[in-house]
Amino acid sequence: MKKNYYAENLNSQKLYQVYETSLLRIRQYLEAEIEFVRTRLSGRERVLELGAGYGRIVRELAPFCASIVGVDISEENVKLGKRYLKNFPNADMVTMDVHDMSFDCQFDVVLCLQNGLSAMKADDKVVRTIIGLLAPGGAAYFSSYSAKFWDFRLKWFEEQASKGLLGAIDPEKTKDGVIVCADGFKAATHTPDDFERIGAASGFPYQVTEVDDSSVFLIIHKTS
Numbered sequence: 007m008k009k010n011y012y013a014e015n016l017n018s019q020k021l022y023q024v025y026e027t028s029l030l031r032i033r034q035y036l037e038a039e040i041e042f043v044r045t046r047l048s049g050r051e052r053v054l055e056l057g058a059g060y061g062r063i064v065r066e067l068a069p070f071c072a073s074i075v076g077v078d079i080s081e082e083n084v085k086l087g088k089r090y091l092k093n094f095p096n097a098d099m100v101t102m103d104v105h106d107m108s109f110d111c112q113f114d115v116v117l118c119l120q121n122g123l124s125a126m127k128a129d130d131k132v133v134r135t136i137i138g139l140l141a142p143g144g145a146a147y148f149s150s151y152s153a154k155f156w157d158f159r160l161k162w163f164e165e166q167a168s169k170g171l172l173g174a175i176d177p178e179k180t181k182d183g184v185i186v187c188a189d190g191f192k193a194a195t196h197t198p199d200d201f202e203r204i205g206a207a208s209g210f211p212y213q214v215t216e217v218d219d220s221s222v223f224l225i226i227h228k229t230s
């Protein structure tokens with residue numbers, strides 16, 4: 007499996023610390039993303055989350071769906087995730103690279119949240135695989151950051167750098183939706199236009215919508 011920054015540096019307890027933020031606006035953003043999906047679940051769905059980390063979102067959504075599986079490239083995340091989810095019998099974690107996924111079942115909902123496409127450097131081929139994993143009538147949810155949220159996002163990454171979770175932020179290169187750190191970490195953004203392009207290329211009905219002035223969602227509905 008190909009290694010990347012998350013698999014090698016920012017996993018398990020360190021990733022957990024990323025989300026243990028003292029910034030209230032960031033906590034609101036994280037909750038709003040989950041709430042957006044939660045209110046669209048009926049309780050009957052088989053859900054797959056890609057780039058699921060240690061299962062933060064999986065645990066929040068498990069009571070609202072039939073089953074949920076989180077996929078992550080980092081074995082350390084999956085190990086922590088299995089402990090984190092031990093009281094949620096309908097939830098599980100598996101180690102897998104989104105660039106090389108295989109499942110012997112389909113899903114009603116596939117999630118790729120918290121700027122997941124950028125974090126996983128996922129291209130159009132991955133998006134096509136995701137749509138292939140959906141059962142007819144299913145939906146894929148992708149989210150990235152709203153441009154309106156840049157200052158808060160930056161503060162959150164500064165907090166992560168100050169906790170030693172990331173290298174120092176490079177102030178010259180950090181701009182236009184891209185955060186660059188001295189240790190090689192780089193986080194980009196999918197803009198609403200990027201999401202429009204991905205949605206149109208899917209050939210299925212889709213929506214691009216802003217949530218909480220903090221994130222932008224693309225939802226693709228696999229109608230048949």
Ligand SMILES: C[S@@+](CC[C@H](N)C(=O)[O-])C[C@H]1O[C@@H](n2cnc3c(N)ncnc32)[C@H](O)[C@@H]1O
Nearest residue numbers: 012057058059062078079080103104120125126
């Ligand atoms: C920004 S974190 C988000 C974690 C989780 N979705 C959350 O919001 O709590 C991105 C995650 O994607 C995972 N990841 C990165 N590249 C991946 C890949 N190629 N395949 C699967 N997971 C990947 C990382 O290990 C990391 O856990």
